[in-house]
Amino acid sequence: MNRLFFKNILLLFFLVTTLTGCVNLKYVSDFSSSSLKSIRNFEEIGYSFTMNCLENCQEEKVNNLSFIALECDCQANKSADSVTLIIYNAVKGYLDGLSNLSNNSLTNYKVNVVAKSLNQQDYKSLNIEKTHVDAWLNISNILFKAFTNKYRRSKIKEYVNAGNEPLKVLTGFLDFNLSENLSGKLNVQKQRLKDYYFDLTNDTTLSTFEKRNAAADYYNRINKIEDKQKELTTYSKILKKVAGGHQKLTDNLQRLNKDEVMEQLIQYSSDIQDLITEYNKIAK
Amino acid sequence: MAKLTSQQIKELADYFLAMAEAIGDYRIRNFHSLTKAQNDELSASSKQVLQFADELYTLAATLVLDDVQNSLSTIKQVTGEMKNTYQKLLQVQDALDIAGSAVTFCKAVVSLNPHSIIVATGGLIACLKAVH
Numbered sequence: 001m002n003r004l005f006f007k008n009i010l011l012l013f014f015l016v017t018t019l020t021g022c023v024n025l026k027y028v029s030d031f032s033s034s035s036l037k038s039i040r041n042f043e044e045i046g047y048s049f050t051m052n053c054l055e056n057c058q059e060e061k062v063n064n065l066s067f068i069a070l071e072c073d074c075q076a077n078k079s080a081d082s083v084t085l086i087i088y089n090a091v092k093g094y095l096d097g098l099s100n101l102s103n104n105s106l107t108n109y110k111v112n113v114v115a116k117s118l119n120q121q122d123y124k125s126l127n128i129e130k131t132h133v134d135a136w137l138n139i140s141n142i143l144f145k146a147f148t149n150k151y152r153r154s155k156i157k158e159y160v161n162a163g164n165e166p167l168k169v170l171t172g173f174l175d176f177n178l179s180e181n182l183s184g185k186l187n188v189q190k191q192r193l194k195d196y197y198f199d200l201t202n203d204t205t206l207s208t209f210e211k212r213n214a215a216a217d218y219y220n221r222i223n224k225i226e227d228k229q230k231e232l233t234t235y236s237k238i239l240k241k242v243a244g245g246h247q248k249l250t251d252n253l254q255r256l257n258k259d260e261v262m263e264q265l266i267q268y269s270s271d272i273q274d275l276i277t278e279y280n281k282i283a284k
Numbered sequence: 285m286a287k288l289t290s291q292q293i294k295e296l297a298d299y300f301l302a303m304a305e306a307i308g309d310y311r312i313r314n315f316h317s318l319t320k321a322q323n324d325e326l327s328a329s330s331k332q333v334l335q336f337a338d339e340l341y342t343l344a345a346t347l348v349l350d351d352v353q354n355s356l357s358t359i360k361q362v363t364g365e366m367k368n369t370y371q372k373l374l375q376v377q378d379a380l381d382i383a384g385s386a387v388t389f390c391k392a393v394v395s396l397n398p399h400s401i402i403v404a405t406g407g408l409i410a411c412l413k414a415v416h
Binding site: 049053056076077079080083084086087090091093094096097098100101148151152155159162163165166167169170173176177180181182184185187188191192194195198199202 | 290291294297298301304305308311312315327330331334337338339341342343344345346348349351352354355356358359360361362363365366367369370373376
Protein backbone atom coordinates (compact mmCIF):
# COMPACT_ATOMS: atom_id res chain seq x y z
CA MET A 1 0.00 0.00 0.00
CA ASN A 2 2.77 2.38 1.09
CA ARG A 3 4.90 1.46 -1.91
CA LEU A 4 1.99 2.10 -4.27
CA PHE A 5 1.31 5.42 -2.61
CA PHE A 6 4.97 6.41 -2.88
CA LYS A 7 5.08 5.38 -6.55
CA ASN A 8 1.97 7.43 -7.33
CA ILE A 9 3.36 10.48 -5.57
CA LEU A 10 6.64 10.15 -7.46
CA LEU A 11 4.82 9.81 -10.76
CA LEU A 12 2.65 12.80 -9.98
CA PHE A 13 5.74 14.86 -9.11
CA PHE A 14 7.39 14.09 -12.45
CA LEU A 15 4.16 14.71 -14.28
CA VAL A 16 3.70 18.10 -12.66
CA THR A 17 7.36 19.04 -13.27
CA THR A 18 7.07 18.08 -16.92
CA LEU A 19 3.74 19.76 -17.55
CA THR A 20 4.80 22.95 -15.80
CA GLY A 21 7.96 23.03 -17.92
CA CYS A 22 5.93 22.64 -21.08
CA VAL A 23 3.54 25.41 -20.14
CA ASN A 24 6.32 27.90 -19.32
CA LEU A 25 8.27 27.24 -22.46
CA LYS A 26 5.14 27.17 -24.62
CA TYR A 27 4.54 30.87 -23.95
CA VAL A 28 8.20 31.71 -24.51
CA SER A 29 8.03 29.70 -27.74
CA ASP A 30 4.79 31.38 -28.88
CA PHE A 31 6.19 34.83 -28.15
CA SER A 32 9.55 34.22 -29.83
CA SER A 33 8.08 32.55 -32.93
CA SER A 34 5.49 35.31 -33.47
CA SER A 35 8.26 37.88 -32.90
CA LEU A 36 10.45 36.14 -35.46
CA LYS A 37 7.59 36.02 -37.96
CA SER A 38 6.87 39.72 -37.49
CA ILE A 39 10.54 40.75 -37.69
CA ARG A 40 10.80 38.88 -41.01
CA ASN A 41 8.43 41.47 -42.53
CA PHE A 42 11.62 43.48 -43.04
CA GLU A 43 12.17 41.30 -46.11
CA GLU A 44 8.77 42.41 -47.47
CA ILE A 45 9.40 46.15 -47.17
CA GLY A 46 10.63 46.26 -50.77
CA TYR A 47 12.28 49.63 -50.33
CA SER A 48 15.77 50.69 -49.34
CA PHE A 49 18.21 53.58 -49.13
CA THR A 50 19.71 52.52 -52.47
CA MET A 51 16.31 52.42 -54.16
CA ASN A 52 15.56 55.89 -52.84
CA CYS A 53 18.89 57.13 -54.20
CA LEU A 54 18.24 55.58 -57.64
CA GLU A 55 14.74 57.09 -57.75
CA ASN A 56 16.12 60.55 -56.95
CA CYS A 57 18.86 60.16 -59.54
CA GLN A 58 16.39 59.12 -62.25
CA GLU A 59 13.96 61.86 -61.25
CA GLU A 60 16.68 64.46 -61.77
CA LYS A 61 17.51 63.05 -65.21
CA VAL A 62 13.83 63.12 -66.20
CA ASN A 63 13.36 66.67 -64.90
CA ASN A 64 16.43 67.84 -66.82
CA LEU A 65 15.31 65.84 -69.88
CA SER A 66 18.71 64.21 -69.75
CA PHE A 67 19.27 61.03 -71.71
CA ILE A 68 22.97 60.75 -71.03
CA ALA A 69 23.55 57.49 -69.18
CA LEU A 70 25.38 58.96 -66.20
CA GLU A 71 26.13 56.66 -63.28
CA CYS A 72 24.09 57.30 -60.16
CA ASP A 73 26.41 57.58 -57.16
CA CYS A 74 24.62 55.57 -54.49
CA GLN A 75 27.62 54.22 -52.58
CA ALA A 76 26.72 55.94 -49.28
CA ASN A 77 23.17 54.59 -49.55
CA LYS A 78 24.48 51.07 -50.19
CA SER A 79 26.49 51.37 -46.97
CA ALA A 80 23.37 52.50 -45.09
CA ASP A 81 21.53 49.42 -46.44
CA SER A 82 24.29 47.06 -45.42
CA VAL A 83 24.41 48.50 -41.87
CA THR A 84 20.64 48.09 -41.61
CA LEU A 85 20.87 44.53 -42.93
CA ILE A 86 23.61 43.62 -40.42
CA ILE A 87 21.38 44.78 -37.55
CA TYR A 88 18.33 42.98 -38.96
CA ASN A 89 20.25 39.70 -39.37
CA ALA A 90 21.53 39.87 -35.79
CA VAL A 91 18.00 40.41 -34.40
CA LYS A 92 16.55 37.68 -36.63
CA GLY A 93 19.32 35.22 -35.67
CA TYR A 94 18.70 35.76 -31.97
CA LEU A 95 14.91 35.33 -32.23
CA ASP A 96 15.38 32.30 -34.46
CA GLY A 97 17.65 30.71 -31.83
CA LEU A 98 15.22 31.50 -29.01
CA SER A 99 12.29 30.16 -31.00
CA ASN A 100 14.10 26.88 -31.78
CA LEU A 101 15.31 26.38 -28.24
CA SER A 102 11.95 27.07 -26.60
CA ASN A 103 10.03 24.83 -28.98
CA ASN A 104 8.65 21.91 -26.96
CA SER A 105 9.00 19.47 -29.86
CA LEU A 106 12.79 19.80 -29.45
CA THR A 107 12.73 17.49 -26.41
CA ASN A 108 10.04 15.09 -27.59
CA TYR A 109 12.58 12.28 -27.68
CA LYS A 110 11.68 8.80 -28.83
CA VAL A 111 13.02 6.83 -25.86
CA ASN A 112 11.35 3.60 -26.99
CA VAL A 113 14.06 3.01 -29.63
CA VAL A 114 16.01 0.73 -27.28
CA ALA A 115 12.93 -1.13 -26.07
CA LYS A 116 11.71 -1.57 -29.62
CA SER A 117 14.90 -3.41 -30.50
CA LEU A 118 13.95 -6.06 -27.92
CA ASN A 119 11.13 -8.36 -29.00
CA GLN A 120 8.78 -10.47 -26.92
CA GLN A 121 11.18 -13.46 -26.89
CA ASP A 122 14.03 -11.31 -25.58
CA TYR A 123 11.93 -10.33 -22.62
CA LYS A 124 11.46 -14.00 -21.77
CA SER A 125 15.13 -14.92 -22.17
CA LEU A 126 16.19 -11.96 -20.05
CA ASN A 127 13.51 -12.66 -17.51
CA ILE A 128 11.85 -9.28 -18.05
CA GLU A 129 8.13 -8.88 -18.33
CA LYS A 130 6.77 -6.67 -21.12
CA THR A 131 4.72 -4.71 -18.61
CA HIS A 132 7.94 -3.76 -16.78
CA VAL A 133 9.52 -2.56 -19.99
CA ASP A 134 6.42 -0.48 -20.76
CA ALA A 135 6.47 0.98 -17.25
CA TRP A 136 10.17 1.83 -17.64
CA LEU A 137 9.38 3.49 -20.95
CA ASN A 138 6.72 5.67 -19.38
CA ILE A 139 8.90 6.71 -16.47
CA SER A 140 11.94 7.35 -18.66
CA ASN A 141 9.85 9.46 -21.00
CA ILE A 142 8.74 11.62 -18.11
CA LEU A 143 12.25 11.77 -16.64
CA PHE A 144 13.81 12.68 -19.95
CA LYS A 145 11.38 15.51 -20.54
CA ALA A 146 11.67 16.77 -16.98
CA PHE A 147 15.46 16.77 -17.12
CA THR A 148 15.84 18.28 -20.59
CA ASN A 149 13.11 20.86 -20.00
CA LYS A 150 14.76 21.95 -16.76
CA TYR A 151 18.05 22.28 -18.63
CA ARG A 152 16.36 24.21 -21.44
CA ARG A 153 14.58 26.52 -18.99
CA SER A 154 17.79 27.38 -17.19
CA LYS A 155 19.62 27.99 -20.48
CA ILE A 156 16.78 30.10 -21.90
CA LYS A 157 16.76 32.24 -18.75
CA GLU A 158 20.50 32.78 -19.15
CA TYR A 159 20.20 33.73 -22.85
CA VAL A 160 17.14 35.94 -22.46
CA ASN A 161 18.91 37.85 -19.67
CA ALA A 162 22.09 38.29 -21.71
CA GLY A 163 20.21 39.09 -24.93
CA ASN A 164 17.74 41.64 -23.57
CA GLU A 165 19.91 44.75 -23.54
CA PRO A 166 21.54 44.22 -26.98
CA LEU A 167 18.14 43.29 -28.46
CA LYS A 168 16.69 46.56 -27.14
CA VAL A 169 19.58 48.55 -28.62
CA LEU A 170 19.49 46.75 -31.97
CA THR A 171 15.71 46.90 -32.48
CA GLY A 172 15.92 50.58 -31.48
CA PHE A 173 18.55 51.34 -34.14
CA LEU A 174 16.82 49.21 -36.77
CA ASP A 175 13.72 51.26 -36.09
CA PHE A 176 15.80 54.47 -36.18
CA ASN A 177 17.21 53.63 -39.61
CA LEU A 178 13.86 52.69 -41.12
CA SER A 179 11.20 54.86 -39.54
CA GLU A 180 13.37 57.94 -39.09
CA ASN A 181 16.25 57.97 -41.59
CA LEU A 182 14.66 56.15 -44.54
CA SER A 183 11.31 57.76 -43.85
CA GLY A 184 13.13 61.11 -43.54
CA LYS A 185 14.55 60.60 -47.03
CA LEU A 186 11.01 59.97 -48.25
CA ASN A 187 9.97 63.30 -46.69
CA VAL A 188 12.79 64.95 -48.63
CA GLN A 189 11.48 63.27 -51.77
CA LYS A 190 7.96 64.60 -51.07
CA GLN A 191 9.27 68.14 -50.69
CA ARG A 192 11.25 67.86 -53.95
CA LEU A 193 8.10 66.74 -55.78
CA LYS A 194 6.10 69.58 -54.23
CA ASP A 195 8.64 72.16 -55.43
CA TYR A 196 8.86 70.60 -58.88
CA TYR A 197 5.12 70.20 -59.50
CA PHE A 198 4.42 73.67 -58.14
CA ASP A 199 6.68 75.13 -60.83
CA LEU A 200 5.08 72.88 -63.43
CA THR A 201 1.53 73.99 -62.59
CA ASN A 202 2.69 77.61 -62.78
CA ASP A 203 4.42 77.19 -66.11
CA THR A 204 2.66 79.58 -68.50
CA THR A 205 3.67 77.52 -71.56
CA LEU A 206 1.48 74.57 -70.40
CA SER A 207 -2.25 74.21 -71.08
CA THR A 208 -4.81 73.85 -68.27
CA PHE A 209 -5.23 70.19 -69.27
CA GLU A 210 -1.49 69.55 -68.92
CA LYS A 211 -1.43 71.36 -65.58
CA ARG A 212 -4.36 69.24 -64.33
CA ASN A 213 -2.51 66.09 -65.38
CA ALA A 214 0.61 67.27 -63.59
CA ALA A 215 -1.39 67.94 -60.39
CA ALA A 216 -3.02 64.47 -60.59
CA ASP A 217 0.41 62.90 -61.13
CA TYR A 218 1.74 64.78 -58.10
CA TYR A 219 -1.01 63.45 -55.78
CA ASN A 220 -0.55 59.88 -57.07
CA ARG A 221 3.14 59.97 -56.34
CA ILE A 222 2.65 61.49 -52.90
CA ASN A 223 0.14 58.72 -52.07
CA LYS A 224 2.63 56.06 -53.12
CA ILE A 225 5.35 57.58 -50.93
CA GLU A 226 2.96 57.79 -48.00
CA ASP A 227 2.06 54.12 -48.42
CA LYS A 228 5.75 53.26 -48.08
CA GLN A 229 5.95 55.43 -44.98
CA LYS A 230 2.93 53.65 -43.48
CA GLU A 231 4.71 50.32 -44.00
CA LEU A 232 7.77 51.68 -42.20
CA THR A 233 5.62 53.05 -39.36
CA THR A 234 3.87 49.70 -38.88
CA TYR A 235 7.20 47.90 -38.92
CA SER A 236 8.39 50.35 -36.29
CA LYS A 237 5.40 49.38 -34.09
CA ILE A 238 6.35 45.70 -34.56
CA LEU A 239 9.93 46.37 -33.44
CA LYS A 240 8.75 48.28 -30.36
CA LYS A 241 6.30 45.51 -29.47
CA VAL A 242 8.95 42.79 -29.82
CA ALA A 243 11.40 44.73 -27.65
CA GLY A 244 8.63 45.41 -25.10
CA GLY A 245 7.60 41.74 -24.98
CA HIS A 246 11.20 40.62 -24.56
CA GLN A 247 11.66 43.10 -21.73
CA LYS A 248 8.55 41.69 -20.04
CA LEU A 249 9.95 38.19 -20.46
CA THR A 250 13.27 39.24 -18.92
CA ASP A 251 11.61 41.01 -15.98
CA ASN A 252 9.56 37.92 -15.18
CA LEU A 253 12.01 35.10 -15.81
CA GLN A 254 11.67 33.93 -12.21
CA ARG A 255 7.86 34.03 -12.23
CA LEU A 256 7.00 32.40 -15.51
CA ASN A 257 4.43 30.19 -13.79
CA LYS A 258 2.27 33.14 -12.80
CA ASP A 259 -0.97 33.45 -14.74
CA GLU A 260 -0.58 37.21 -14.92
CA VAL A 261 2.83 36.91 -16.62
CA MET A 262 1.57 34.27 -19.06
CA GLU A 263 -1.42 36.46 -19.91
CA GLN A 264 0.89 39.38 -20.65
CA LEU A 265 3.07 37.22 -22.90
CA ILE A 266 -0.05 35.95 -24.70
CA GLN A 267 -1.15 39.57 -25.09
CA TYR A 268 2.22 40.51 -26.62
CA SER A 269 2.03 37.55 -29.03
CA SER A 270 -1.52 38.51 -29.97
CA ASP A 271 -0.60 42.21 -30.46
CA ILE A 272 2.31 41.17 -32.67
CA GLN A 273 -0.03 38.98 -34.75
CA ASP A 274 -2.39 41.98 -35.15
CA LEU A 275 0.53 44.13 -36.31
CA ILE A 276 1.54 41.49 -38.87
CA THR A 277 -2.03 41.59 -40.24
CA GLU A 278 -1.96 45.40 -40.27
CA TYR A 279 1.38 45.36 -42.07
CA ASN A 280 0.18 42.86 -44.68
CA LYS A 281 -2.90 44.98 -45.40
CA ILE A 282 -0.74 48.06 -46.09
CA ALA A 283 1.87 46.13 -48.08
CA LYS A 284 -0.78 44.69 -50.47
CA MET B 285 35.74 68.53 -31.07
CA ALA B 286 33.53 65.62 -30.10
CA LYS B 287 32.17 63.47 -32.92
CA LEU B 288 28.48 63.83 -33.75
CA THR B 289 26.31 60.81 -33.01
CA SER B 290 23.91 59.27 -35.53
CA GLN B 291 21.01 60.70 -33.51
CA GLN B 292 22.47 64.24 -33.65
CA ILE B 293 23.08 63.97 -37.39
CA LYS B 294 19.50 62.81 -37.93
CA GLU B 295 18.27 65.81 -35.92
CA LEU B 296 20.33 68.10 -38.17
CA ALA B 297 18.71 66.43 -41.19
CA ASP B 298 15.28 67.14 -39.66
CA TYR B 299 16.21 70.84 -39.28
CA PHE B 300 17.43 71.08 -42.87
CA LEU B 301 14.24 69.45 -44.10
CA ALA B 302 12.10 71.85 -42.04
CA MET B 303 14.13 74.76 -43.47
CA ALA B 304 13.57 73.55 -47.05
CA GLU B 305 9.84 73.15 -46.37
CA ALA B 306 9.71 76.71 -45.01
CA ILE B 307 11.51 78.06 -48.11
CA GLY B 308 9.13 76.11 -50.37
CA ASP B 309 6.02 77.32 -48.53
CA TYR B 310 7.26 80.92 -48.62
CA ARG B 311 7.80 80.64 -52.37
CA ILE B 312 4.31 79.17 -52.92
CA ARG B 313 2.63 81.89 -50.85
CA ASN B 314 4.59 84.74 -52.49
CA PHE B 315 5.08 83.32 -55.96
CA HIS B 316 3.28 86.13 -57.79
CA SER B 317 4.92 88.96 -55.87
CA LEU B 318 8.46 87.62 -56.33
CA THR B 319 10.55 88.35 -59.39
CA LYS B 320 11.67 85.43 -61.60
CA ALA B 321 15.24 85.85 -60.31
CA GLN B 322 14.06 85.74 -56.69
CA ASN B 323 11.95 82.66 -57.41
CA ASP B 324 14.87 80.91 -59.08
CA GLU B 325 17.16 81.83 -56.19
CA LEU B 326 14.73 80.42 -53.61
CA SER B 327 14.15 77.30 -55.70
CA ALA B 328 17.89 76.64 -55.99
CA SER B 329 18.39 77.20 -52.25
CA SER B 330 15.57 74.79 -51.43
CA LYS B 331 17.11 72.14 -53.71
CA GLN B 332 20.50 72.49 -52.02
CA VAL B 333 19.11 72.35 -48.50
CA LEU B 334 17.05 69.26 -49.44
CA GLN B 335 20.17 67.61 -50.82
CA PHE B 336 21.97 68.26 -47.50
CA ALA B 337 19.05 66.79 -45.56
CA ASP B 338 19.01 63.71 -47.81
CA GLU B 339 22.74 63.13 -47.37
CA LEU B 340 22.54 63.62 -43.60
CA TYR B 341 19.77 61.01 -43.24
CA THR B 342 21.97 58.56 -45.15
CA LEU B 343 25.01 59.45 -43.06
CA ALA B 344 23.04 59.00 -39.81
CA ALA B 345 21.94 55.53 -40.96
CA THR B 346 25.54 54.57 -41.75
CA LEU B 347 26.98 55.90 -38.47
CA VAL B 348 24.58 53.67 -36.56
CA LEU B 349 27.20 50.95 -36.94
CA ASP B 350 29.43 52.74 -34.40
CA ASP B 351 26.56 52.80 -31.90
CA VAL B 352 25.67 49.12 -32.21
CA GLN B 353 29.10 47.45 -32.25
CA ASN B 354 28.96 46.22 -28.63
CA SER B 355 25.34 45.08 -28.90
CA LEU B 356 26.09 43.26 -32.14
CA SER B 357 28.97 41.31 -30.67
CA THR B 358 27.00 40.42 -27.50
CA ILE B 359 23.92 39.24 -29.37
CA LYS B 360 26.07 37.24 -31.82
CA GLN B 361 27.74 35.51 -28.88
CA VAL B 362 24.38 34.73 -27.21
CA THR B 363 22.97 33.47 -30.53
CA GLY B 364 26.01 31.22 -31.03
CA GLU B 365 25.59 29.75 -27.54
CA MET B 366 21.87 29.18 -28.15
CA LYS B 367 22.69 27.30 -31.35
CA ASN B 368 25.18 25.11 -29.47
CA THR B 369 22.62 24.26 -26.79
CA TYR B 370 20.05 23.52 -29.49
CA GLN B 371 22.49 21.17 -31.24
CA LYS B 372 23.31 19.42 -27.94
CA LEU B 373 19.61 18.80 -27.29
CA LEU B 374 19.16 17.48 -30.82
CA GLN B 375 22.08 15.08 -30.26
CA VAL B 376 20.24 13.45 -27.34
CA GLN B 377 17.95 11.81 -29.89
CA ASP B 378 21.01 10.71 -31.88
CA ALA B 379 22.42 9.02 -28.75
CA LEU B 380 19.12 7.22 -28.20
CA ASP B 381 19.03 6.07 -31.81
CA ILE B 382 22.60 4.76 -31.59
CA ALA B 383 21.79 2.91 -28.36
CA GLY B 384 18.80 1.25 -30.07
CA SER B 385 20.89 0.19 -33.06
CA ALA B 386 23.66 -1.07 -30.77
CA VAL B 387 21.21 -3.31 -28.89
CA THR B 388 19.97 -4.77 -32.20
CA PHE B 389 23.59 -5.31 -33.28
CA CYS B 390 24.51 -7.11 -30.03
CA LYS B 391 21.45 -9.35 -30.32
CA ALA B 392 22.47 -10.28 -33.88
CA VAL B 393 26.06 -11.11 -32.83
CA VAL B 394 24.82 -13.27 -29.94
CA SER B 395 22.41 -15.11 -32.29
CA LEU B 396 25.38 -15.94 -34.61
CA ASN B 397 23.00 -15.52 -37.55
CA PRO B 398 25.13 -14.06 -40.43
CA HIS B 399 22.14 -12.45 -42.16
CA SER B 400 20.98 -10.72 -38.96
CA ILE B 401 24.56 -9.55 -38.29
CA ILE B 402 24.82 -7.98 -41.77
CA VAL B 403 21.42 -6.23 -41.44
CA ALA B 404 22.15 -5.00 -37.89
CA THR B 405 25.65 -3.79 -38.85
CA GLY B 406 24.13 -1.85 -41.75
CA GLY B 407 21.59 -0.31 -39.36
CA LEU B 408 24.25 0.75 -36.87
CA ILE B 409 26.51 2.21 -39.58
CA ALA B 410 23.57 4.11 -41.10
CA CYS B 411 22.70 5.47 -37.68
CA LEU B 412 26.29 6.61 -37.01
CA LYS B 413 26.56 8.16 -40.47
CA ALA B 414 23.33 10.09 -39.90
CA VAL B 415 24.77 11.58 -36.73
CA HIS B 416 28.13 12.64 -38.22
